Amino acid sequence: MLFFDKFFNPESIAVVGASRTPGKLGYIILENLKSSFNGEIYPINPHALKILGLESYTSILDVEETIDHAVIVVPAEIVVKVIKEGIKKKIKAFTIISSGFSEIGEKERELELKELSKNKKIRIIGPNCIGIYKKDLDMIFFSKKRLKRPPEGFISFITQSGAFGSILLDIMANEGVGVSKFISIGNKVDVNEIELIEYLGKDLSTRCIALYIESVKNGQGFIKTAKKVTKTKPIVAFKAGKTEKGMEAVTSHTGSLAGSAQVYSAAFKQAGIIEAKSSEEIFDYAKVLANMPVLKNKKIAIVTDGGGFGIVATDAAVKCGLELPTLDNSSIKSLKSFLPSYASTKNPIDITGDATDERYKKTLEVVLKDKNIAGVVCIALMQIPTLTDGIIDVLKDCKVFGKPITVCSAGSQYVLDRNKRLERFGIPVYPTPERAVKALAILYEYGKVLKRK
């Protein structure tokens, strides 16, 4: 565990391969670290005196102060030399961004790294990764002009693909969904998903672990650790390379858990991991699992201001195995007391296209208090003229009832701005009724995991 603190909460970082040339990875990483990290930063570059205003060093060994974490972005050929110098300098944590290892067939070079980390006196993340991202530790080699950073939140993400991970960060930023820790593990020469799952399982600022994997080397260890963690914290995983052709595209790893979709699905199930069946689902599920309580039973209500979307949501709920019970008599009575005569108090509850913030508020209160209802999918077409920004407060305040709620809201900038505010309050928003329903259903699946002995 101590090792991971060096990675995630270092007091000093060396950037080995820092560059003076804007656009180069060693420049962007330094720039991003400088604008996020509060500790000491030591750029290492034999040809520079200063980079981005920071004193630069010829080698790690020239730095007198302690270095907690070294980020390495030099050409693959000299990575081993740098690690050896780092060991002399008593650095414990290395993140190797550099590519040019087993992913291009350079297995010998990777074995040398493996050898260096074998006794676990040092730990290595990577190589061939994009590093770690936390709000106060941004070492991602994408410029913020092109790839936005998400706000602080409760999802931690472990990814074997840097590209997949970076795009997810960008999408989260765009939608206002919060991230706690993001770790790109690349070729996993040393640190792997198992140890990180264990670490994040105990991390108080992580409420959901999301995982993109192409291969797992130690299948049994993976299941054992995940099984322990999912007893208290949800894990959602997406496995890429499920088909034979897809597996061919994944560099094969000896001793990997066999690659078929069935084997992974079974392993996920055994471990209590929620499986994302598409790259869309990993994001859809992570944000609801990180922010909402479980759905205690299958009985949900749908509240909508658009009839069509209500029907689509109903179809989706049935397909997910959810039920739409009739509300309690007293609830119906209560709804009828303030809803217009043309609204429908059946479930789906259609409060119609002239619904106001107040009508949503009263309806959601009745529905969320109803003992027959365990959770709600709320469809709010915010474009309608009768809604104001008050709808944001109405939806965020639903959290007090202790039941899960997902929101369907889609459109252009006017709507997207409001959706972003909802996400910042921890209300998961989806662009289609189907996705909002499936997200709620996943909370029932995770509830079943929690009930296991």
Next chain:
Amino acid sequence: MLFFDKFFNPESIAVVGASRTPGKLGYIILENLKSSFNGEIYPINPHALKILGLESYTSILDVEETIDHAVIVVPAEIVVKVIKEGIKKKIKAFTIISSGFSEIGEKERELELKELSKNKKIRIIGPNCIGIYKKDLDMIFFSKKRLKRPPEGFISFITQSGAFGSILLDIMANEGVGVSKFISIGNKVDVNEIELIEYLGKDLSTRCIALYIESVKNGQGFIKTAKKVTKTKPIVAFKAGKTEKGMEAVTSHTGSLAGSAQVYSAAFKQAGIIEAKSSEEIFDYAKVLANMPVLKNKKIAIVTDGGGFGIVATDAAVKCGLELPTLDNSSIKSLKSFLPSYASTKNPIDITGDATDERYKKTLEVVLKDKNIAGVVCIALMQIPTLTDGIIDVLKDCKVFGKPITVCSAGSQYVLDRNKRLERFGIPVYPTPERAVKALAILYEYGKVLKRK
């Protein structure tokens, strides 16, 4: 057909129920028409002299000039009276926005309308709809501040749900996807989807018809007409209310084609209609069908600058029944001549995270000229530092090869702005590899429809 010209290309329009009060439907419709429509507009309101600078009339009968099309937004109780006046005034086309008919159980009131339109001397769209939208005929009752309008393009959309339709317009606007004609048909007292499909089938500016339906009254007629149209023009349809519970939420219509998912799927198949199985798919498929040629066989290539996304796309392709053949020897030789050694010329073709516009250009040219390859899914993570705006030209220029291409590109504003430009050039862009692959696969499905006798 002449009737539909009155609807879509009128020279004059009366807005019956025009309002002076900002925010009211009769105000917004007039405002939107005024800013889009080039012909004469006659606001009808017994209590106003002028509205939005236009001379207002007490009744349709007070207008001396010819009225081609009347948009009606008065309370339901007086709609019949207005239609009768319209008939006296020899108006042929009526669009009834007003709600308060069969959807709230007022069947008698709707029957009166039906009776009036029975001999087809007048035609009615609606009631309970949001009307027609064309770039030069905007009668949607949503303010442009809240709901953006898409650019002109090739998709025409017929929708039974106004809310569903309006949100689709907003999403299309947000992504830069073009619309030709949008028709909300509401309760379909007279004009229904069959006649509109026939009309749009002959409409030169429509290249794909998208259909959201909850019920079809004349199943055989629907199949017959759609079968004819799909021989030359793709139709994509989404049926809501497929489950029993979903059907309950749809107001039932006597004589409807039976509601089960199976029956509709079979009917769609028979008619050569591409079925969207989710609300996401209708949009995903419409934009590719409107802009790309068919995929002549199942052999596709994937080109990517991100390994992970390439694997995900490969899995998705296999699941869709597509094949990823090895390229022709000469193509591989050609690719190897300019790609770096660490790139992969296997299919998926990974041109890696330092790909430039030029590398994409050369690769796509080789791949699209390869006789083994019928179409391409191109994954472009535009956030990488080595790509410039030149990638937009590279992708749009792919059209000259006459083979279909779909693009996967996702992220925040930087990326979304570029995606929008691609869509304006008719290149369909998707936020996940799976959706880009499925869209390409749908072009193979439509190719099969075209090959039918």
